[in-house]
Amino acid sequence: MNSRQKPLVKSTDNKPLLIDRFGRQVDYIRLSVTDRCDFRCVYCMTEDMTFLPRKQILSLEELEQVARAFTELGVKKIRLTGGEPLVRNDVMSLIEKLGKLPGLQELLLTTNGAQLDHYAAPLKAAGVHRINISIDSLDADRFERISRVGKLDSVLAGIDAAIAEGFDGIRLNAVIMRGYNEDEVLPLTDYAVERGIDIAFIEEMPLGEASDHTREETTCSNAWVRSVLEEKYALLDSAEKTAGPSRYSQVPGHRSRFGFISPISHNFCEDCNRVRVTVEGRLLLCLGNEQSVDLKAVLRGRNATHEDLKQSIIAAMDLKPERHYFYDKEHAQPVRLMNTTGG
Numbered sequence: 096m097n098s099r100q101k102p103l104v105k106s107t108d109n110k111p112l113l114i115d116r117f118g119r120q121v122d123y124i125r126l127s128v129t130d131r132c133d134f135r136c137v138y139c140m141t142e143d144m145t146f147l148p149r150k151q152i153l154s155l156e157e158l159e160q161v162a163r164a165f166t167e168l169g170v171k172k173i174r175l176t177g178g179e180p181l182v183r184n185d186v187m188s189l190i191e192k193l194g195k196l197p198g199l200q201e202l203l204l205t206t207n208g209a210q211l212d213h214y215a216a217p218l219k220a221a222g223v224h225r226i227n228i229s230i231d232s233l234d235a236d237r238f239e240r241i242s243r244v245g246k247l248d249s250v251l252a253g254i255d256a257a258i259a260e261g262f263d264g265i266r267l268n269a270v271i272m273r274g275y276n277e278d279e280v281l282p283l284t285d286y287a288v289e290r291g292i293d294i295a296f297i298e299e300m301p302l303g304e305a306s307d308h309t310r311e312e313t314t315c316s317n318a319w320v321r322s323v324l325e326e327k328y329a330l331l332d333s334a335e336k337t338a339g340p341s342r343y344s345q346v347p348g349h350r351s352r353f354g355f356i357s358p359i360s361h362n363f364c365e366d367c368n369r370v371r372v373t374v375e376g377r378l379l380l381c382l383g384n385e386q387s388v389d390l391k392a393v394l395r396g397r398n399a400t401h402e403d404l405k406q407s408i409i410a411a412m413d414l415k416p417e418r419h420y421f422y423d424k425e426h427a428q429p430v431r432l433m434n435t436t437g438g
Contacts, residue, residue, distance in 0.1 A: 112168045113408070115380075115415040119367055123172040124165050127374040128158060128186055132179040134207050135243035136231075138270050138299050142243055152374045155189045157394050161372055164404045166198045174203040178374070181210040187217055194222025201225065205268070209245060211253025215260045225264035226257050227295075232276050233286060241275055258290060266293040266354065271320055272313040280323040288351045295341050295354030296320045317355040324353060370415070378408065380415035388414065 113121040131146050132139075153161070162173055173193060180186060194202050201224045208228040211218075218226070230250055232238040238247040257265050269276075269283050280296070287294035299314045321344075324330060330344035330353060341354035371379040376391025388411040393404050 113165075113170070113412055115412045117415075117417055119415075120169075121368055121370055121412065121415075122170050123174070123369045124162075124170055125174045125176050125369060125371045126158065126162060127176045127178065127372065128155075128180045128189065129178040129183040130374050131182055132177055132207070133182055133209060134179065134245040136207075136229075136245075137241055137243065137275070138272065147375055153376050153391060153394070155183075155185060157376070157391070158189055158374075159192050160394060160401065160404065161376075161390060162193050163196060164401065164408060166196045168405055168408060169198075171198070171200040172203060173199060173201075174205060176205045176371075179207050179210070180204060181206055181214050187214070187221065190218065190223065191221045203227070205229070206253075207242075207245065208250040208253035208257075212249070212256040215253070215256040215262075219260045219262060224262065225266070226262050227266045227268050228254055228257065229268045229270075230254070230283070231269050231271075232279055233282050234279075237276060237279075241272075254290070254292075258292065264293065266295055268295050268297055270297050270299050271315045272299055273315050274313055277315055280320055281327060284324060284328070284351075284353065288346070288349050291350040293343075293352045293354060295356055297356040317357040321355065328353070367415075370411075378411050380411060386414045386416060 115121065129152070135142055135144065165173070173196075175190065175193075177183070183189075190202070190204075193199070202222050203225050204218065204223050205227040206229070208230065211226075211228070228250070230238075231241045233247070235247040238245060238250075254265070254267075267283065267287050269279075271277055271280060284294055296317055298317055321330065328346045330346060333343040333345050333352065335343055341356050343352045343354050345352055367381075371382065372390065373379060376389060376394065378388040378390050380386045380388075388407060390404065390407060393399055393407045396403070
């Protein structure tokens with residue numbers, strides 16, 4: 096990107112710059128650093144994946160530029176996603192730079208946990224505050240069936256390493272699917288409670304076409320998950336607001352919180368404060384819609400400046416839709432898989 100200067104974007108009266116048509120302020124981005132992963136989870140990608148060629152993805156330097164532009168526009172939280180972010184070559188150099196961005200209050204990471212036994216300490220040192228770790232089964236054979244190639248022991252070791260490092264927050268993410276792991280709601284919850292960490296249950300999202308199951312047949316609603324939890328735990332709904340879409344419950348006498356992310360059964364769009372940037376530089380304004388802006392074209396445009404990038408981001412807010420319409424046949428459904436979207 097060319098370094099020629101233009102007048103900087105400035106707000107008037109310190110008003111936020113990233114406001115959509117519905118008055119929602121965007122202060123949180125999910126930044127994908129790779130579409131690649133060392134797992135092949137059945138709800139995220141097909142078994143035989145074709146990943147993006149290197150020239151189509153943003154360089155680490157371009158990812159830093161995007162992050163810096165967003166923080167200069169008032170974004171306070173950045174979550175690094177993938178694919179699996181920790182398989183990106185030299186990703187720690189990017190994370191160390193992001194951890195020093197002025198104005199950034201929280202640097203977050205979503206991971207499958209398989210690399211955390213090596214990366215937990217450097218991530219903490221680089222300024223990562225909280226980590227979400229995906230785990231859908233505590234049975235080794237079943238875990239391998241869901242992830243296709245993953246080894247449970249490596250994830251459990253990663254969770255232990257993260258706990259030992261003392262991150263501000265650790266949350267397990269579990270996608271409960273009928274016919275796969277619906278009998279593990281309580282075992283996974285017990286595992287989290289025993290370690291004093293949070294757990295969130297995520298309804299399977301219809302992003303792209305799953306290659307080995309029909310999503311409408313496997314999706315378990317979080318109302319059902321909650322009913323299973325209430326067989327053992329007395330859940331008290333929390334009024335606590337978080338950066339993401341989780342709705343939390345607390346259990347008296349336990350540190351752990353139980354989260355529910357329910358894009359299918361409970362639309363949570365009314366207070367959406369998030370956008371996503373894919374590793375190929377698409378600014379996605381909504382998880383469940385295809386409206387996007389090509390930031391890579393701006394980054395690589397002849398004579399483009401950092402200010403041009405920021406102006407493109409501001410203009411994109413007018414494209415952010417009011418809500419998603421998963422499974423609504425009157426609305427176009429996303430065709431991209433979760434690994435190309437950014438988790």
